[in-house]
Amino acid sequence: MRFTLAIFGLIASLALQPGIAAPADIKIGVAEALTGNAAQYGVSIRNGLELAAGEVNASGGINGSKLALVIEDEQGKKEEAINVFKKLIFQDKVLMLFGPTLSNSAQASDPVAQAARVVVFGTSNTADGITSIGNHVFRNSVTEADILPVTLKVTAAKTGLKKVAVLFGNDDIFTKSGYDNFNKALQHLKIPVTTTETFAKGDVDFKPQLTKIKAGKPDAIVLSALVAEGAPIMVQARQLGLTLPFIGGNGMNSPRIFELAKGSSDNLWVGSPWSVENPSRENKRFIAAYQKVHGALPDQFAAQAYDAIYIVAEALKKMPATGVLEADRKALRDTLPAIQWTGATGPFKFRQVADNNGKPGGYDAVQTAIVMATKGNRYVIQN
Amino acid sequence: MLAQQLVNAISLGGVYALFALGFTLIFGVLNVVNLAHGALFMLGAYAALYAVTILRVPLLAGVLAAMLATGVAGWLLDKMILAPLRKSHAPHLAPMIATIGLAIVLNSSVQGFFGAANLRFPSEVLPADVLTLGGVQITWLELKIIFLAFVLMAVLLWGLKKTRVGCALRGVAESPKAASLLGVNVEGLFRSTSVIASMLGGVAGVLIALYTNAVFPLMGQPMLHKGIAVVILGGMGDIRGALLGGFFLGFAEVFSVAYIGSTMRDAVAFGLLFTILLLRPEGLFGKALERRA
Numbered sequence: 111m112r113f114t115l116a117i118f119g120l121i122a123s124l125a126l127q128p129g130i131a132a133p134a135d136i137k138i139g140v141a142e143a144l145t146g147n148a149a150q151y152g153v154s155i156r157n158g159l160e161l162a163a164g165e166v167n168a169s170g171g172i173n174g175s176k177l178a179l180v181i182e183d184e185q186g187k188k189e190e191a192i193n194v195f196k197k198l199i200f201q202d203k204v205l206m207l208f209g210p211t212l213s214n215s216a217q218a219s220d221p222v223a224q225a226a227r228v229v230v231f232g233t234s235n236t237a238d239g240i241t242s243i244g245n246h247v248f249r250n251s252v253t254e255a256d257i258l259p260v261t262l263k264v265t266a267a268k269t270g271l272k273k274v275a276v277l278f279g280n281d282d283i284f285t286k287s288g289y290d291n292f293n294k295a296l297q298h299l300k301i302p303v304t305t306t307e308t309f310a311k312g313d314v315d316f317k318p319q320l321t322k323i324k325a326g327k328p329d330a331i332v333l334s335a336l337v338a339e340g341a342p343i344m345v346q347a348r349q350l351g352l353t354l355p356f357i358g359g360n361g362m363n364s365p366r367i368f369e370l371a372k373g374s375s376d377n378l379w380v381g382s383p384w385s386v387e388n389p390s391r392e393n394k395r396f397i398a399a400y401q402k403v404h405g406a407l408p409d410q411f412a413a414q415a416y417d418a419i420y421i422v423a424e425a426l427k428k429m430p431a432t433g434v435l436e437a438d439r440k441a442l443r444d445t446l447p448a449i450q451w452t453g454a455t456g457p458f459k460f461r462q463v464a465d466n467n468g469k470p471g472g473y474d475a476v477q478t479a480i481v482m483a484t485k486g487n488r489y490v491i492q493n
Numbered sequence: 494m495l496a497q498q499l500v501n502a503i504s505l506g507g508v509y510a511l512f513a514l515g516f517t518l519i520f521g522v523l524n525v526v527n528l529a530h531g532a533l534f535m536l537g538a539y540a541a542l543y544a545v546t547i548l549r550v551p552l553l554a555g556v557l558a559a560m561l562a563t564g565v566a567g568w569l570l571d572k573m574i575l576a577p578l579r580k581s582h583a584p585h586l587a588p589m590i591a592t593i594g595l596a597i598v599l600n601s602s603v604q605g606f607f608g609a610a611n612l613r614f615p616s617e618v619l620p621a622d623v624l625t626l627g628g629v630q631i632t633w634l635e636l637k638i639i640f641l642a643f644v645l646m647a648v649l650l651w652g653l654k655k656t657r658v659g660c661a662l663r664g665v666a667e668s669p670k671a672a673s674l675l676g677v678n679v680e681g682l683f684r685s686t687s688v689i690a691s692m693l694g695g696v697a698g699v700l701i702a703l704y705t706n707a708v709f710p711l712m713g714q715p716m717l718h719k720g721i722a723v724v725i726l727g728g729m730g731d732i733r734g735a736l737l738g739g740f741f742l743g744f745a746e747v748f749s750v751a752y753i754g755s756t757m758r759d760a761v762a763f764g765l766l767f768t769i770l771l772l773r774p775e776g777l778f779g780k781a782l783e784r785r786a
Contacts, residue, residue: 307750307755310759314701314716321494321501321751322498341613349632370611
């Protein structure tokens with residue numbers, strides 16, 4: 111299979127790497143936040159993408175062609191994401207795009223890709239409505255709306271909880287939407303709520319709320335918080351003699367809890383698409399490869415990015431390639447939805463969603479969440 | 494539940510009172526609303542954290558390190574900012590705005606040096622013992638905070654009433670010009686008040702960081718907002734008022750959570766505060782306004 115992309119692009123790549131003969135590289139755009147506030151996620155994503163692309167290339171590439179990542183920094187900003195998307199699509203003439211890092215930016219930049227009929231693949235966008243932008247928008251990041259019900263169900267089955275108290279930060283869009291999703295799941299599972307309490311960002315004292323929660327005698331506390339507030343909440347709950355389980359969202363799914371709530375971090379239940387503790391063959395292989403290159407343990411962002419490359423590689427191997435950019439872009443879009451893959455994050459497939467006009471839109475992830483409970487400074491898988 | 498909420502209210506009140514003491518002192522003597530007090534509070538917490546984790550000294554030495562760092566900062570605050578403004582007879586708002594600038598500088602420097610993430614004291618130094626008395630839980634740390642708030646208030650009140658320095662301070666607070674005519678070293682007193690008030694802020698920072706289990710660059714910001722409310726409620730510049738105002742806000746917050754709902758907490762607490770100020774504009778212990786004129 112041959113991919114003749116832009117003529118001067120080919121010349122340039124030949125000029126830079128005179129040893130490599132045709133077939134030409136497959137250019138894939140990467141737009142992630144490599145600087146700025148979201149850089150801690152964006153850099154992980156880039157690491158995961160590079161690791162997987164290197165592995166694919168080392169094992170023969172795509173029917174002889176190599177994957178060439180064209181990496182750009184979108185700085186975690188909407189405007190920058192739009193600029194970078196345009197550059198990658200129109201100037202670099204990439205076959206498809208990975209990114210951007212934040213859902214906020216994806217809302218702004220994904221319509222650019224949709225309009226240009228280029229596949230855009232998010233590995234970290236979890237907000238509602240991203241994939242309803244259009245039928246060129248794909249993601250393998252599982253949304254909180256999918257994960258929280260599983261977390262609740264597994265925790266209820268394992269701990270036998272009958273009723274819960276809810277505590278959430280009501281001045282933050284992320285913790286508030288986590289609360290909404292928890293609430294929906296609680297109603298669906300018919301779990302009664304003893305009391306719903308709130309706190310605000312920057313609060314230091316949660317004992318009044320926790321004392322009130324304690325008086326309602328719940329079996330568990332559903333907590334939609336970020337670690338910054340969640341950790342002291344757990345510490346103060348244990349000080350008040352509340353030993354019951356905490357059930358958290360993605361905001362509480364961070365190893366930092368072991369440091370910030372040291373001594374009080376046990377019995378926190380969270381769901382995640384990926385766990386460092388998952389003993390599957392694919393995951394062990396990924397973790398070992400990542401550690402070898404970066405000397406540190408990978409995180410969820412790296413794992414999802416790593417799997418995303420393999421998902422796209424599967425599609426590239428199966429699709430009929432013509433060497434004409436527009437035709438190949440279309441072929442990729444038509445081949446990708448049917449791809450199934452078992453990687454570091456477990457078995458994966460796509461599910462089509464409706465777009466804003468009710469027509470067939472983009473593709474969300476179908477994947478089983480891993481539910482974990484903390485015990486002795488580590489996560490223990492429960493399902 | 495009532496007993497536990499009472500204990501919660503007293504310990505939260507102690508936290509607010511401790512923060513408000515230094516804040517009200519600097520206002521009472523220098524007549525400056527020190528909006529950098531929250532940043533000094535944060536600086537104290539970081540200084541102690543640095544001493545305990547990097548220099549590996551015991552917690553008490555960490556508190557001393559916090560006092561040293563904030564004491565120096567307080568000295569610089571007066572020397573570099575407040576004294577020149579006094580000298581040039583700057584308008585009343587100038588020092589207040591200048592202290593906002595200082596707060597931004599301190600916050601950004603600390604963030605640059607330590608990063609923006611929440612840090613915490615290592616669990617070895619953290620006093621984590623919990624006392625249980627008839628179903629009510631309280632930590633030793635909370636008891637220490639409440640105790641310290643009262644002790645510091647008593648010492649400050651005694652010092653102001655009974656010592657020569659205190660006498661001079663009260664004179665300065667009344668009228669710097671008159672005090673200076675009577676041979677009081679007004680500038681020196683201003684400088685040392687800034688140092689002492691900053692140290693109080695630093696100690697409060699360490700204790701509250703231990704209590705809340707979190708040290709981060711903007712930790713002083715919410716405390717500053719509450720602290721201003723407490724000091725206004727107590728009567729600007731009044732030591733007893735800071736303590737009483739702190740406990741009042743603590744009780745108002747805790748009992749609005751307990752009996753009305755946590756979403757209404759700040760609305761109820763600050764609504765009550767507003768009502769009191771309507772009835773007593775000078776604050777609980779405030780002097781009549783014309784004496785300041």
